[in-house]
Amino acid sequence: MHEKDEQSPVQEDIRTLAPPGSEGDAVAVGFENAHPADGADLLEDLSLADQLSVLESLDTSDAAEFVAEMEKHDRAVLMRALSPDLAADILEEMSPDDAADVLEDLDTAHQQALLQRVEAEEAQEIESLLTFDSDTAGGVMNTEVTVLEQNLTVDQAIALIRRAAEESEIPYYAYVVDEQEHLVGVVSLRNLMLARPGKPLREMLENQQLITAAFDTDKEEVAHLLSHYNFLALPVVDREGRLLGVVTHDDVIDIIHEEASEDMLGMVGAGQNETVDTPWLRSVTLRLPWLVINVANSAVAAWVVHMFEGTIAQMAILAALMPIVANQAGNSGQQSLAVMIRQLAMETWDRRRAWTAVLREAKIGLLNGLMVGLLVLCGVFILTHHASLAGVMALALGLDMMVGNVSGAMIPVVLRELGRDPAQASSIFLTTITDSTGFFLFLGLAHLLLL
């Protein structure tokens, strides 16, 4: 992520525009001096035709920076529309990992057509990056790292870094390797600036606790490691401990952003990585199993109602009111479910604390149940003038809301205790409980007290 990882807020470059009158000149206004992220936003707001003429009028290295920062979807559409030669030139200007990210969204034939036009060495590096699973450290890592041989001295290292900085980012960390390219340590620019100039790097690494990720480590695990230690970058190594690249803080922000919304999808039984770009048939296969389980679960509630069919036949208004009970308790329970899932996602697991939170939800459920119960008591009485019906409804509703809150809080905890994902399909389990309990309480009380 060389262009993406623009670690300086300083905009000094004066971007070269095509000479006046050239194609695209009219639409390229605003791209001069734009930060790559802003240039990408500007591009995304243009029609495809305008995007193409802007890119043709821009300097290729600027075009590469803007394209690297675009959103995946818009970028894929644009890359498909670009002339293969210009597309290849743009890829060549990107860091290999950005180029691999761009190519990942194109089909294999298109990938090959473009890679053939890219300079051989660069093409090979991009291809090797494409082989990593995009959900692993290898798939998100940046391959442009500063590598120092362990026998260099501090002043030699500084001179090397200074030279390298002239044509790329400043490396906040430099990675120290042995003769066989095994990663043996990390030095920060700070360490180097403060060390005695003649000291060999090797001696700086004593007592160092080196934290690395394997190339096939899950990217979320990498994100957790980096944010746990507040690192700027985490080195990625192969099975033999040789340095392959680094995952940087900005990649981690993207990973964490993605991950946190996965719980919301998991809770309702959608695929945790689904986006609007997931092929729709794939979404069907991801969601259908949970919908089928949901049918089975709601059959339990149906069976409860079935037991009271006689009661309903005598008093059909019960059928009209019972969904209110179930719906209300389900919603209240989902509130505590969401708070609990978030809790489990944000903190390390603490059993005592989790059960204290369940107790807290019980209190909330009790009070909310009481309030909504009173509201429903008045509402039903005003509409039906049937005091005992209103009482039964309010009682069933209040109790079921409390059951909903306690279940909503307990389901993620129980799933966690069982070693499962606390969010997965939790909403489906919850509504099974609130529906069945609600119908049983309401119809059961009605049967006992109203007939």
Add this chain to the structure above:
Amino acid sequence: MHEKDEQSPVQEDIRTLAPPGSEGDAVAVGFENAHPADGADLLEDLSLADQLSVLESLDTSDAAEFVAEMEKHDRAVLMRALSPDLAADILEEMSPDDAADVLEDLDTAHQQALLQRVEAEEAQEIESLLTFDSDTAGGVMNTEVTVLEQNLTVDQAIALIRRAAEESEIPYYAYVVDEQEHLVGVVSLRNLMLARPGKPLREMLENQQLITAAFDTDKEEVAHLLSHYNFLALPVVDREGRLLGVVTHDDVIDIIHEEASEDMLGMVGAGQNETVDTPWLRSVTLRLPWLVINVANSAVAAWVVHMFEGTIAQMAILAALMPIVANQAGNSGQQSLAVMIRQLAMETWDRRRAWTAVLREAKIGLLNGLMVGLLVLCGVFILTHHASLAGVMALALGLDMMVGNVSGAMIPVVLRELGRDPAQASSIFLTTITDSTGFFLFLGLAHLLLL
């Protein structure tokens, strides 16, 4: 966030333990050489008594690093139990912003008791930080920044930074101010290392596009700015443009983590910032309004059923089956709701793309509706041997699932078009639609075809 913002993965410090035999010696094992984040984890796993004796046995600066990295809840419990003198010593060793974060969770009397024991200048800085709203840039900023006067030359600046680095972090950015302390620019270490030594800093700032946050900018806006530009830190200024501090990349990771799960809470009408530490009565007031709206909404569905009470009285099994229709469509709709909310949270708004996604959900709803409809057709026929009942049920279910998916996709889009939060209470609006439609379709078709 000085101690927290440990930007080097290098562990060179050899931590001093209390002499053997001293109190806490037995439990302090493992804390030597521990990274602050790991030390904090180790502490959290101990009983409160053991935490206290470990902290007493550790060097105060190590204790401060560990405490700063602990989770808010555990840390507040520990701080309340510590002797005021030790607590104050630990606070003094922290960066002022970490100390303010720690104090924020204590009551005012306790805050004052500890601040009185802290050295006056430090205490004043912590107190001024405590005045910022914790949801704003001022509330999350770090006040330890490297400030350079604009008339310094590059070599003077490097010498200053080098001196400062000896006792704190290396500053990746240094902030350049004019004579009145107004922020005029940012230079990175890279810029400095590559510039001509005699050049005044002022001249390095030409053409610079300075991006800052006001002290009262919402912290989520700050997080978006920083991650948009892939900065390591964003300067925070007062109304007059004077530098107050910086928000760093590691704070932003925490903010983004928190924010992303807010949608899940918003969707079901819980408070977006609720945690298990929110006072339970506060949670009641946050959630109750949405529950009341939910009652009103589910009254719509009840009214639909009420219209068909005659039908139900004749055929009570309808009452047992109708919740399956509503529940299934509600769940299916929540799946598309979650995917859509995530989409809107992750990408910049694109109307055409949003409506394409609605179409995609319609297709998913149609196919899933067909499949689950067939399943229910078989299930109901086997259980009741009533072919037309099974047919009516399957038809209503399939149609309602499609309605659910389309509504689930449209609600966030419509909320967004109205300028509202796409997640807020969306699940409540959704179930109103799926319940009412489901009951109307099922009971209506049953009335027409079965009686």
